[in-house]
Amino acid sequence: MSVPVALRPLRMLWLEDDERDVFGWQDTLEDDGHIVRLVNSVDDATHLLANQPFDLLILDQDIRGDRAAGTKLLQQLLEGNLGSVNQTIHFMFYTGSREWVLNVDLDVESIDQCLTIAEKGEPLDDVFAEHLERVSHNPSAPAAVGPTSTDATAAYGNAPPLLSLGDETWTGMVVNVEDEQFAVWLEQEDGAGFAYHATFPITRLSAEAREQFGVGSSVLLRVTASEDGLERSVSSNLVVSPAPRLDAGKIAAALEEAKRAREH
Amino acid sequence: MDHPDDDELEISVFGPGTGESIVLHLGGRSWVIVDSCRNPKTRRPVAVEYLQSLDVDCATQVGLILATHWDSDHIRGIGDVAKSCPGVPIWSSAAVDHVEFDALLSLEEREPGSTAGRLREMLLLRQALGGGHRIGVEWVRSRTMVFSLPAGAGLPRRELWALSPSGRSVSAMLQRLQHVLHDGDPKDLPTAVRKMSRNDTSVALLLRIGDDRAVLLGADLEHTESTDAGWLDAVAFGRELEVQADLVKVPHHGSEDGHCDDMWELLLDKQPKGALTPFNSSSVPKDTDLDRIRGLTSATYITCDGGHDEPVPLLEELESAEGVSLRRLEGALGHVRWRRKIDPNATWAVALDGRACSI
Numbered sequence: 001m002s003v004p005v006a007l008r009p010l011r012m013l014w015l016e017d018d019e020r021d022v023f024g025w026q027d028t029l030e031d032d033g034h035i036v037r038l039v040n041s042v043d044d045a046t047h048l049l050a051n052q053p054f055d056l057l058i059l060d061q062d063i064r065g066d067r068a069a070g071t072k073l074l075q076q077l078l079e080g081n082l083g084s085v086n087q088t089i090h091f092m093f094y095t096g097s098r099e100w101v102l103n104v105d106l107d108v109e110s111i112d113q114c115l116t117i118a119e120k121g122e123p124l125d126d127v128f129a130e131h132l133e134r135v136s137h138n139p140s141a142p143a144a145v146g147p148t149s150t151d152a153t154a155a156y157g158n159a160p161p162l163l164s165l166g167d168e169t170w171t172g173m174v175v176n177v178e179d180e181q182f183a184v185w186l187e188q189e190d191g192a193g194f195a196y197h198a199t200f201p202i203t204r205l206s207a208e209a210r211e212q213f214g215v216g217s218s219v220l221l222r223v224t225a226s227e228d229g230l231e232r233s234v235s236s237n238l239v240v241s242p243a244p245r246l247d248a249g250k251i252a253a254a255l256e257e258a259k260r261a262r263e264h
Numbered sequence: 265m266d267h268p269d270d271d272e273l274e275i276s277v278f279g280p281g282t283g284e285s286i287v288l289h290l291g292g293r294s295w296v297i298v299d300s301c302r303n304p305k306t307r308r309p310v311a312v313e314y315l316q317s318l319d320v321d322c323a324t325q326v327g328l329i330l331a332t333h334w335d336s337d338h339i340r341g342i343g344d345v346a347k348s349c350p351g352v353p354i355w356s357s358a359a360v361d362h363v364e365f366d367a368l369l370s371l372e373e374r375e376p377g378s379t380a381g382r383l384r385e386m387l388l389l390r391q392a393l394g395g396g397h398r399i400g401v402e403w404v405r406s407r408t409m410v411f412s413l414p415a416g417a418g419l420p421r422r423e424l425w426a427l428s429p430s431g432r433s434v435s436a437m438l439q440r441l442q443h444v445l446h447d448g449d450p451k452d453l454p455t456a457v458r459k460m461s462r463n464d465t466s467v468a469l470l471l472r473i474g475d476d477r478a479v480l481l482g483a484d485l486e487h488t489e490s491t492d493a494g495w496l497d498a499v500a501f502g503r504e505l506e507v508q509a510d511l512v513k514v515p516h517h518g519s520e521d522g523h524c525d526d527m528w529e530l531l532l533d534k535q536p537k538g539a540l541t542p543f544n545s546s547s548v549p550k551d552t553d554l555d556r557i558r559g560l561t562s563a564t565y566i567t568c569d570g571g572h573d574e575p576v577p578l579l580e581e582l583e584s585a586e587g588v589s590l591r592r593l594e595g596a597l598g599h600v601r602w603r604r605k606i607d608p609n610a611t612w613a614v615a616l617d618g619r620a621c622s623i
Contacts, residue, residue, distance in 0.1 A: 175458060195281075199590075234581040234582060236582055
């Protein structure tokens with residue numbers, strides 16, 4: 001994968017619930033100086049859009065089994081239903097079918113790129129190349145979206161650049177869940193030598209994720225440091241898998257199998 | 265590090281903050297590995313890394329791999345140890361030689377996370393040993409000689425004895441496994457496995473060198489009031505071996521629940537040397553534990569002082585930015601190495617590496 005370096009770092013929000021589809025691209029984009037915030041739920045995307053400025057929104061259509069999740073979010077955004085969020089954001093959208101987008105009355109023309117799943121993959125190289133260049137070079141490009149703030153309403157060229165200062169990827173497992181918080185054992189993915197017991201507020205998870213996760217859920221945490229003007233900040237994206245789905249039948253079957261193996 | 269002489273004992277204790285692995289040289293280029301932890305930087309088992317750094321042929325010069333119990337801080341990387349030592353016998357606590365344990369491993373295999381990570385390493389060991397429904401290991405109970413080297417080449421007979429787990433502790437573990445699998449809500453199984461007590465079934469070892477010298481490796485064995493479990497049962501058998509140790513790997517990370525007066529009085533010389541690993545997950549040993557151990561030993565060294573030389577990860581900045589609460593479990597590896605000639609009159613000499621330090 002290779003992506004031409006844009007004139008300035010772009011702030012990207014990527015809604016995707018399957019991190020395998022993202023990480024190669026995320027690394028490549030971040031290596032080129034862009035800031036990529038990955039979220040796996042519409043709730044998290046909405047929250048971030050309302051609180052942080054972004055130049056580009058990349059949307060998957062199907063999020064956690066909701067085949068219309070991406071389109072619903074985009075529709076709300078285009079219709080101005082997300083409050084202070086700037087509606088002039090650039091979009092990239094990938095979907096099972098462009099017909100689907102038309103059926104939900106989305107204005108495909110307003111979307112910079114609407115890819116079908118079949119187009120996602122190697123051709124995305126070219127799409128990114130073309131798209132990033134357009135967004136970053138276009139002098140009339142819209143201001144970064146985000147809350148009503150100096151940053152969000154500034155002309156594009158005056159917006160302070162957001163510089164990536166590095167990131168870390170941590171993997172682990174949920175080891176305890178309480179009413180207000182949950183605990184995770186984390187190891188640094190590149191073997192830099194650290195492991196932590198981390199406790200997160202339960203509000204870090206979307207309502208849907210809260211229903212599905214539990215002790216034993218695997219965790220992927222990406223920590224990113226960036227600098228906007230003089231201010232340095234650190235943020236994180238947390239992806240938690242559903243908890244193991246055990247039932248009495250599975251346990252009984254495992255016991256019976258183990259018993260038979262010992263008898264033989 | 266240099267290889268010990270053929271007539272030299274070595275007790276090397278490794279730990280990264282949460283985790284423990286011990287490597288024994290019994291003389292004559294014969295080695296034993298007790299427990300496993302990983303080097304946080306390389307993710308490789310420290311025992312294998314260390315032995316390979318000494319040019320030890322793990323397949324032929326390691327005589328035994330022993331997993332004292334199935335707590336993850338004692339078996340991380342044990343499957344990789346097995347792969348690096350093909351054909352070497354592997355022993356583990358008999359407490360899990362049950363259908364119920366086999367079933368838990370299978371559940372972990374099919375539904376990762378079912379045992380909250382507790383059995384992941386044992387599952388990897390099972391897979392490393394060829395899969396199937398049972399782990400291809402030998403099961404250890406107290407009063408078992410797990411390894412021996414005959415007298416010869418000017419060296420006395422060397423025997424490694426298991427002082428635990430007792431029969432009662434093994435039975436108690438079976439009951440706990442049955443309760444978790446048969447009585448609980450399946451949804452709560454990962455939590456139940458995670459909270460299950462295991463230290464009472466760990467394998468404390470006594471290395472007897474000839475008739476009058478010994479080393480005690482305390483594993484995570486805890487003290488209870490029962491005379492047929494924990495340290496009281498282990499001491500009862502240890503006394504039958506009629507030897508006292510002059511070096512101890514302090515039990516259960518120096519915590520108070522691993523302390524037993526009888527162990528210190530009846531199995532050890534007065535003021536023995538000591539080695540210790542911390543358990544940062546529970547913040548042990550505490551200062552009071554260290555005071556107690558200082559009073560009982562002439563010199564004790566801990567594998568990890570809690571510090572590190574690396575840049576602080578970005579993760580730690582989330583504490584202020586996003587209200588995340590953090591406790592560092594692993595930071596940097598430490599190594600406490602005790603060596604002495606097998607000659608009865610020889611004395612122990614210590615060498616420290618990494619974050620290891622005196623207590």
